[in-house]
Amino acid sequence: MHILNCFHCGEECLDEVIRFSEKDFCCTGCKTVFEILNTNDLSYYYELERNPGTSPKFSENKFDFLDNPEIAEKLLEFDHNNIQVISLMIPSIHCSSCIWVLENLNKIHKFVRSSQVDFPKKRVRISFASDKLTLKELVIMLARIGYEPSISLESYEPKNSNIDRSLIYKLGVAGFAFGNIMFLSFPEYFEINEFWLEKFKHLFRWLMFSFSLPVVFYAGKDYFTSAWKGLHAGMLNIDVPIALGIAVLFLRSTAEIAFDLGTGFFDSLSGLVFFLLLGRFFQQKTYSFLSFERDYKSYFPIAVTRLNSEENRQKEEQVQVYKIKIGDRILIRNEELIPMDCILIKGKARIDYSFVTGEAEPVSRKSGEKLFAGGRQQGGIIEVEAVKPVQQSYLTELWNNEVFSKDKNNAFQNLTNQISQRFTIAVLSIAIVATVFWMFYDASRAWNVFTAVLIIACPCAIALSAPFTLGNMLRIFGKHKLYLKEARVIEQISQIDTVVFDKTGTITTSKKETITYEGLELNDAEKQLLTGSLRASNHPLSRALYRILDKNDIALPENFEEVTGKGLLTSSSDLKLKIGSSEFVKQPKAAQTLSGGASKTSVHISANDEYKGCFSFHNAYRKGISELFASLSEDRELIILSGDNAGEREKLEKLLPAGTLMFFDQNPGDKLQFIKDLQQQNRKVMMIGDGLNDAGALAQSEVGIAISEDINVFSPACDGILDARKFGDINKFFDLSSKAIKVIKWSFMLSLCYNLVGLGFAVTGNLMPVVAAILMPLSSISVVFFATLATQLLGKKLESNLKPES
Amino acid sequence: MNIIYLLLAISLVVALIFFVAFIFSVRKGQYDDVYTPSVRMLFEDEIIKNPNTNQSVKKEKSS
Incomplete structure (x- = not known):
């Protein structure tokens, strides 16, 4: 069958194709967006x-918390006279169409006054008439056209609106x-x-002098403070x-013009500072749409549903999570995150802790058992009682560790500074020797020579080599989907000996x-009915299973019943199928004899109450993992x-190189x-992880790289974010880093x-x-040219x- | 040649005007987002198509 692509989102229409207005859509959501637009x-x-x-x-009640005026107030940038302004982060902004449609929001809703997109930051700033359009309506309207804003606990924190532009000012002053x-x-x-x-x-000389004052005392002041430190x-x-x-340079030039000895070196002085700042500016490549400083706050919800019992009646209320006290009853819906440690009161909890602990399988919990913050509920609604506030929960306490307040920059001595150590001593000794020589030979020129040596030996070109090489490398890495926080990281990657x-x-x-089947083989009639039944179900597992099954002869079920959270009951003529969890299929004993037993994510099947077998879902290893490990293990230890x-373990041992x-x-x-222990053995460690459970290790390691399937969604604080599709190329990045050092x-x-030559x-x-x-x-430009080339x-x-x- | 003084003064004033304009534009945040305006200037209002009547008739039929 020819696979059609959705007119709206471009995804392949796998399950169904909706024809609408002579166009194909993969789902009703996409069709609706098209209709609205x-x-x-x-x-x-x-x-x-x-x-x-x-x-x-998205689900309609996901944004109910925006009705809470206290929360809304924190999110708004401006609120006066029924005009509200909000700046929203929208991860799905990705092309010029996005800019266009978001800046024309007022065509969809006339009470949107204006909207402006900041593409690199993936933000849109919307001003709207709040008496006619509430914040919640606005956000839902955005979500409806596929631009769901991300609002997390992080948005609740006071915004740091001071952007540091001092480098641009300094560059401007020096250039001027x-x-x-x-x-x-x-x-x-x-x-x-x-x-x-x-x-x-x-007159000219004194004008130059006055121009040089801001250069030395403003543009160049960082060099003095850093040298002093x-x-x-x-x-x-x-x-x-x-x-x-x-x-x-400054003192000698001033002395020269004051005593009318010469013109001074004001031109070289300002040029030097200008070039140095240019190097800094170049190195400062930022990916403004990524954040390398995230903690649990950008992952946690801003509000939860609290149950208040008043006069024997339960009322639901949206409350900011910080306001939840111990003992409060909270409602967690399907796919919602548990923001604090709590005890399950009512409902069947099936918690996915994969992001927190790295456990691959969701775990089931019964009422009375403890649930930890960071887990995601899968299934129905549960009611829980908070036992700890957000900040002191099991997961969030990790952030009290000192590693998160440490600046990695200070601990690292870069190559330039290592060279500078020897260079400075050499220059100073040359200056002293030359001065002593001239003292005896022609004392009147000794002072001249001393200052000239210090001037000409000023390591402008050396200071520029690293910023330009690493700055360029940073861009090349970015092109290949490894986004690094700063240039320093490249130098550190080249020193890594343990990954x-x-x-x-x-x-x-x-x-x-990866889906595998175990058990008795299904006959044709069973297979056909299975495929037909799965097609009608919207459960993610049904969808995934349906995708791999043969779709040639599909038998549509005559009776079809979907039991939420359990499975499907279908029948056609004399065949009755039960498809779902092992308890649902009522054959837990038979299921346990299979290796894909109850603990794995699996779909069990019984035909006419006879247990058949189960389809098990496995996490697939990334492509090229064996090759990657083999190549990395040549000169690094892998853990x-x-x-x-x-x-x-066994599977991994087969896949990965010995050792x-x-x-x-x-x-x-x-x-x-x-x-930490590895580092105490003087190892240089790179940690590659993905979830909150790796956050501490990522912060502690020399280089922490977060793997991300979709770089727009959350990744924990790290030094670099790698697109998961480029996982197999990690060794090439290592290679490139050491070449950059060369x-x-x-x-x-x-x-x-x-x-x-200058010293001559x-x-x-x-x-x-x-x-x-x-x-x-000349020296600066040729070094920059060489490094760039x-x-x-x-x-x-x-x-x-x-x-x-590729 | 005393005109040099005047010329010098003028050139300085002109240079300073541009310098102040630069500082002002940075302070106003004009360089914070240097990508979006480059896309935005290519949009034209008149290209927005009115839903032509033919299309909307078809739409009702198909839905």
Whole structure:
């Protein structure tokens, strides 16, 4: 059969095809969006991009908490005179059609006053008339057209609206001063004793001086503070020689113009600061739509349904989760998250803890048993009683660990600073030796030589090599779907000697994709009825199973009954099928004899009350895992650290190279401690994980990489987010990182050559301002050029390497 | 050549105007999102099609 693609979302129409207005849709949700847009003159949406939409999936009462004015107030940016402004994060923004439709919201609802999309941040800022359109209605309208905003506990925190723009200001100041000083110093480059030049040069020089003041005291002030901090900690970081260079340049130039000895080096000074800041700016590549600082708050709901019993009547109320006190009764619906540790009171709990503990299978709990925060209820509604507030729950307590307040940046000494250590000492000794020599030879020039050495040796080019190489690499990594938090991480990746993997969701896919059948073989009539019955069911397991079954002869059931949370009862002529959980099929004993017994996610089948067998769903291992591990294990130790039980050990041992260590049943705290222990053995550890249970380990490790099936949804705090489809390429990223370090080293060599030439001028006492003004930018530009070229070549090579696979 | 003083003053004033304009635009947040405006400027209002009557008739039939 020819597979049709949905006109709205572009997904393959697997289960059903809805023909509407001569177009195909995969589900009613997509069709409805099309209808809404079409009736509101917004069909241009589909012309701008092909299949731009996202299928809307939400339940109506999901946003009930927005009726609570207290919560709504926290979310709103502005609220006055019936005008409200809200900025919403919408993860599904992905193309120009999205921008277009969201900025034309007022066509759908006329009380939307205006809306503006910030595409890189995936946010939309909407202003609306609140007397005619409530916040809840607005959010539901967005969700209906497939743009469901993500509102979590994080949105409740006070917003940090101060964006740090100081680097741009500094860059602006330095660039402005640099340009003007170049103009003003130009006439004197030619050293013609011309009448008018003699007359104006003092004015020009003092103008240059005044331009250089903001450069030194504003734009360059970070270098002084950083150098001071470095010295304080007993470390000669790269900013020490830079700060020294800036200070000497400024003081000598000021002295020169004050005593009319020469023009000074104001041009080189401002150029130096400008280039250095440019390097910083370049390195500061940010993925504003990703967040690397997330904790449980962006995963937890903002509000829950509290049950208040008043006069023997129970009333439901939406309450902010922080307001829940011990003893409060809470209602948790299907697919909702349990925000705090609690005790189950009523209902049948089937809790999916995969994100919290790494356990792959949902667990069933009976009333009276304890439920932990972070689990997701699957099935019907349950009623629970809170036993701990959110902040002190089992999972959230992990965040009180000190690792989360530590800045990884401070602990790491980068390559540039290591080089700078030796470089600074060398420069200082050359300066002193040269000065001592000139003291005896020609004392009048000793001061000149001393300052000239410090000026020319200012390691501008060295300081630029790493930012440009790593900045470029960061972009290349981003292109291949590894999004790193900052450039530092690349250097650290190249030093990693131990890689620790989480199991569930990291080396396995989060979807259960492999299905196996065990038991008695089904005959044709049974198979046909099974397929026909599954087609009518909307349960995810039915859908998944239906997809793999043969769809040639389908027998439609005459009687069909779906028992929610249990299974299907269907019959056709003399055949009666029970499809569902082992209890439902009422053959738990027979089921237990099979290896895919009760604990696994499985669908059991009985025909005319005779037990047949079960389909078991397994988490599939990611593609290319064996190859990846084989290639990584060549020079690194690999460890599997799983929160799940040891059931998969044998399978993993077959799959992975010998010598891969495996540890099971690790809780989040154990994982953190495990990484710490490795580090105490002087190992450089990379942790690759996906869930909240890995959050501690990700924060503790040198490099924490979070694997994500969909980079727009939650991933815990980490140093990098990797698209799950690129899992097999991790070894290539390692390779690329070490190559980047090589490029930096070569750039260091190049810039040292320039420094040697410059030092030649300096120690002989011949440093002219014009030479400095040429040499400094020349060395910087050629290093930048070299670094960019080399990294581009590496990027090209990687691309051609990856092509045959993808 | 005293005109140099005037020219210098003018050039400085012009440079400062641009500098202040730059600082002002950064402060207003004009550089916070440098991608969306590039897409937005390509949208044209008049391209929005009115639902043509033919189509809506068909729609009712099919549904």
